[in-house]
Amino acid sequence: AYQEQIAIQEPEVDAFLSLDLDAAHRRAMDQDDRRSRGETLGRLAGVPVALKDNLCTMEFPTTAASKILEGWTPPYNATVVDRILDQDGIVVGKTNLDEFAMGSSTENSAYKITKNPYDLERVPGGSSGGSAAAVASRMALVSLGSDTGGSIRQPASLTGVVGFKPTYGRVSRYGLLAFASSLDQIGPLTASVEDAALVAEAIMGHDPRDATSLQEVAPSLVASLAEGVRGIRVGILTNLVETATPQVQASVLRAAEVLTQSGASVAEISLDELAFGLAAYYVVAPAEASSNLARYDGVRYGLREAGSTVEEMMIATRTKGFGPEVKRRIMLGTYALSAGYYDAFYVTAQRVRTLVRTAFARAYADFDLLLCPTSPTTAFRIGERSSDPVEMYRSDVCTIPSNLSGDPAISIPAGVDADGLPIGVQLLGPALSEQLLFRGAYAVE
Ligand code: GLN
Numbered sequence: 001a002y003q004e005q006i007a008i009q010e011p012e013v014d015a016f017l018s019l020d021l022d023a024a025h026r027r028a029m030d031q032d033d034r035r036s037r038g039e040t041l042g043r044l045a046g047v048p049v050a051l052k053d054n055l056c057t058m059e060f061p062t063t064a065a066s067k068i069l070e071g072w073t074p075p076y077n078a079t080v081v082d083r084i085l086d087q088d089g090i091v092v093g094k095t096n097l098d099e100f101a102m103g104s105s106t107e108n109s110a111y112k113i114t115k116n117p118y119d120l121e122r123v124p125g126g127s128s129g130g131s132a133a134a135v136a137s138r139m140a141l142v143s144l145g146s147d148t149g150g151s152i153r154q155p156a157s158l159t160g161v162v163g164f165k166p167t168y169g170r171v172s173r174y175g176l177l178a179f180a181s182s183l184d185q186i187g188p189l190t191a192s193v194e195d196a197a198l199v200a201e202a203i204m205g206h207d208p209r210d211a212t213s214l215q216e217v218a219p220s221l222v223a224s225l226a227e228g229v230r231g232i233r234v235g236i237l238t239n240l241v242e243t244a245t246p247q248v249q250a251s252v253l254r255a256a257e258v259l260t261q262s263g264a265s266v267a268e269i270s271l272d273e274l275a276f277g278l279a280a281y282y283v284v285a286p287a288e289a290s291s292n293l294a295r296y297d298g299v300r301y302g303l304r305e306a307g308s309t310v311e312e313m314m315i316a317t318r319t320k321g322f323g324p325e326v327k328r329r330i331m332l333g334t335y336a337l338s339a340g341y342y343d344a345f346y347v348t349a350q351r352v353r354t355l356v357r358t359a360f361a362r363a364y365a366d367f368d369l370l371l372c373p374t375s376p377t378t379a380f381r382i383g384e385r386s387s388d389p390v391e392m393y394r395s396d397v398c399t400i401p402s403n404l405s406g407d408p409a410i411s412i413p414a415g416v417d418a419d420g421l422p423i424g425v426q427l428l429g430p431a432l433s434e435q436l437l438f439r440g441a442y443a444v445e
Pocket residue numbers: 101102103104126127146147148149150151152179285396
């Protein structure tokens with residue numbers, strides 16, 4: 001059924017950078033054999049999975065949607081990929097993204113533009129736009145994305161699927177092509193909260209190969225979904241609600257109403273510091289990216305252009321291999337880290353990051369979970385924001401704070417606007433509160 005769906009949808013949606021349906025079919029047949037021999041299969045047996053193309057896979061090339069990695073196939077799998085395979089998930093292909101996950105619309109891919117399945121003239125969000133569109137159009141049942149400033153949750157919101165960013169350190173990043181290491185997390189995009197819980201359980205947990213991986217035992221999520229939210233205190237983040245269109249605001253209020261009817265107590269709270277997160281993020285993330293992307297030097301992976309000296313070769317390779325947004329980030333980040341500017345930009349941004357953390361700590365003294373929009377608007381038109389980077393950056397104002405604090409967050413579909421475009425609402429919780437966060441999400445759904 002999924003093969004047929006891919007044949008119909010993919011020519012229009014362009015969610016994938018690589019597909020291997022024959023291999024997927026062979027794996028499914030093999031699972032049927034194992035089952036008929038009486039073997040117990042993993043929890044993702046038979047489930048078609050799509051992977052964002054910044055996750056290393058031995059069986060598919062991994063490009064991060066960049067020309068600089070064209071034709072590179074990693075010699076190892078990311079830990080999350082191995083964990084999906086251990087549970088018998090069937091990887092169908094690798095999905096499109098903004099180059100190196102830098103963007104909010106998937107228009108920054110060097111290869112193709114992914115369309116929103118709800119309206120092919122609109123973006124699916126980003127940077128995990130291919131992963132979101134693949135699930136929204138049912139070309140895969142679940143997918144994995146990465147979230148540095150909202151790249152799982154914002155595309156989930158714009159395509160009507162569930163998107164979950166775990167607590168920093170819950171999921172191993174071993175084998176994720178690093179963008180901004182103090183912010184990056186991997187998580188699922190799925191058609192339901194229950195599916196997100198199932199995939200999250202499969203990928204969470206300690207990994208000695210990621211130095212930031214937490215020792216804490218991963219919580220069980222699926223089993224506690226139905227425990228409900230009676231007595232849970234939920235805060236509506238009014239200053240983030242105010243960034244959104246009236247229709248998005250109405251969806252947040254409806255979600256609050258559902259939580260109230262389910263026995264939660266809901267009140268308003270304004271955390272003005274959160275709005276500064278956007279500016280801090282766009283210093284910290286490019287700074288880290290400028291360091292992480294130094295490894296793409298034409299020597300070790302992918303593309304190499306000719307040059308009569310090493311320096312000429314590197315310059316030619318990077319000039320041709322990196323797209324305009326990636327170059328912009330490398331320059332912004334290098335500038336912010338330069339002698340003379342470091343204190344003014346980088347150190348100031350880190351201080352704002354601390355302000356965001358302390359604002360959350362204040363809120364979590366009074367509330368168990370926080371509620372706000374995922375994205376201020378529904379899906380915008382292809383090309384509408386691509387000439388104005390700052391306008392594009394604003395798409396992330398509601399998602400960035402929890403990357404800066406390292407806390408978990410989930411986007412849940414919450415109806416459609418007058419044009420039939422999906423709206424998402426976001427629940428946030430303190431570090432390691434995944435179990436409660438999923439109970440809240442299940443109640444909202
Ligand atoms: N849109 C944000 C950016 O461009 C977030 C991207 C992400 O989470 N990977 O940096």
